Amino acid sequence: MILVVDGLNRHRYTKLLDQMFELRARVFRDRLGWDVKVEDGKEIDEFDALDPAYILGLNDEGRVVACVRALQTTGPHMLSDVFSAILDGEPPLRSATIWESTRFCVDTDVLDRGTSRHSVSFATCELMVGALEYSRDAGITDIVTVIDPIMNRVLKRSDCAPYDYLGSTTPMGKTSAMAALLDCTDERIDRVRAFAGIEGDVFADAETEAALADDAPAQGGGADMGSLFDLVQAQPEPQPTELEQYCLDQVAAAETDEERDAARRLAAELCRAGMVSDRALAAINC
Amino acid sequence: MSVIDLSKLPFPENDLKSFLDQVCEANELDYAAYAGINPIAQTVHGFVNYPDEWQTLYVDQGFQNRDPALLAASRSIAPVDWQRLRGEQSFKSIFRAAHDFGISEQGMTIPVRGPYGDMGMFSVTRDCPDEEWRLLKRKVLGELQTAAVHLHDHVISSQALTRVLHHPALSKREIEILQWIAAGKTQQDVADILTISNRTVEVHLRSGRSKLGALTTSQAVGRAIGLGLIHPL
Structure with missing residues (x-):
């Protein structure tokens, strides 16, 4: 089932x-x-x-x-x-x-x-x-x-x-x-x-x-879904750190695919080293 | 937080509200609405082709902040059928009001998630019995998914901050396939040339179109040429 x-x-x-x-x-x-x-x-x-x-x-x-x-x-x-x-x-x-x-x-x-x-x-x-x-x-x-x-x-x-x-x-x-x-x-x-x-x-x-369900049967009521406003508030996009911003700038400024790949590799390396967040890396790779 | 009516803002080459009309027309729907959350700009954007009086009431009452369809869709990866929400008190109160403006409680909201934590909710509605709705949904859902992402990407990339972040990252395979299409080859030709299945060509084309913000393959080819990703032949 x-x-x-x-x-x-x-x-x-x-x-x-x-x-x-x-x-x-x-x-x-x-x-x-x-x-x-x-x-x-x-x-x-x-x-x-x-x-x-x-x-x-x-x-x-x-x-x-x-x-x-x-x-x-x-x-x-x-x-x-x-x-x-x-x-x-x-x-x-x-x-x-x-x-x-x-x-x-x-x-x-x-x-x-x-x-x-x-x-x-x-x-x-x-x-x-x-x-x-x-x-x-x-x-x-x-x-x-x-x-x-x-x-x-x-x-x-x-x-x-x-x-x-x-x-x-x-x-x-x-x-x-x-x-x-x-x-x-x-x-x-x-x-x-x-x-x-x-x-x-x-x-x-x-x-x-x-x-x-955990405590069956829990009928009616439903989850308190809060509001869309809470949703926005609950997900404060962390401001990129200086280093993350540098990586973003490098990718944005890349003029050739090679330059862009190189900038992304650098960001991936920094991410592995824990210096750039996964979230920032995702933005860099998009 | 206020709803920004994008249909009243200048959108070069994109009239988003007429896009909603087209989607409704093509998919046998009454109305469509879009709401997007951009966590970077901390805003909720929305535009609809509902009757003006309902729009005004919706915004005046701040329904966008407690509309259960939007809230539910934001936590789902699959489209949320409003039938699933009929027990919710907030759904009942909003739809009792909507009913007076001829808006049916038969509808669904399609969630879109973007790469920056951005989210879009695309809602469509049609006044019809449950069975008819079920059949219609099955027929048009793929189209609506594509329309939802297209709309969302356009709204998000219309904002300065996210536009800077955005540039299409196509894979070698996607570029290779678009180049063959630009050379006049059919999808099946490309599959034969690259010795991959027609369906593999199809998923790469679909992905390429999505990344280039194009609804058709010829649009995608045009944009790929414009970006210098492929060469015109």
Whole structure:
């Protein structure tokens, strides 16, 4: 069963989100050995603060066994930032109808092999169907997804092979990472559904959604969404530091692509050294 | 905070309000509205093609600061259907008022996120039964997503501060594909030449158009030539 948690309802699903962050820590730090920040057993990065959408796969006991995170490619996302090496330093795709998916993983400790409802294969397919249908219903046509070679193999075996890849497979931790392209067409969704024998609606219905919430059932009221004014106030854009401004000026003043690339490389270097913020780097790379 | 009516500001070569009219016309919609937040300039911008009387009331009542459609969309990556908000008290009070001006509660708000923490909310509405709305949405959502980002990028880059930051960063692949298109090749020709799939060419073209602020490929080619990214043949 699939549950979508985003900025609108995440306050109701903190327990499920914690399970997801713990799953990500086990997969990306422990199993894949990626350089991710884990605190208190949870892998959480700066993109989790940007109100992404999480597509969660839950087993019959309501436990998170699969997850993926989606962001728009028009705004800050991983390929425009920490995963830029995968694209050989090239700027990422940017389109209203392309989303990025990252942190795609399944729980191999809980799921078994084979093809039953409790298998890795089924959980992966169900998550794919959920992610593809959620994207399609939002008017999205294609997804660029960052995956490791094992996940790539699972996709190929599930009749959900990427139609292309961007950049190159890049060493990352104990394994490597690649950027794959998937279309959100009905043909692909039908193929994955047929492969795993998934019929009917994969998304949790309203009743189940309510039952899965932290303190179920919390009806009515709704979140205090504050006002747009608070929203602006709550996001005071930090003024660029002198050094960040220098980098911005260098990029703006670049007359050739080489000069611009050089200015960006410098900024990336300074960012790695912690002297330029990720936010400023994103602005520099846009 | 006040709403700035961009339709009354000079926008060279862009009449944003007529753009809203065109989007409505092409996608069988009654009305469209845009609200954008620019955290660098700390402003909310908006313009709509709603009836003037409703615009006046909306702004006088400060609805933009508590419109649940805008607030919800700002925290979502997917379009937020107003059906999801029908239980909200603030939604009921605004739409009871809107109803008097012939504005339907059937609608959705499409969130746009830009690279600088900037956000845009593009709302569309159409007076029709739920089922008809569901079918229409499915048909036009891709178009509306593209229109929303196009509009937002134009508004954001119209401001001096963000214009300085903005210059299109196209990848080698995107430039290569635009160059072949400029040479008169079709999308399928380009796919064959580069031995990649037609769909890969398509996503790169779409991305190139978005980065160049163009709605059509020929516009994108024109702008790429203007910027010296590709050469006219």
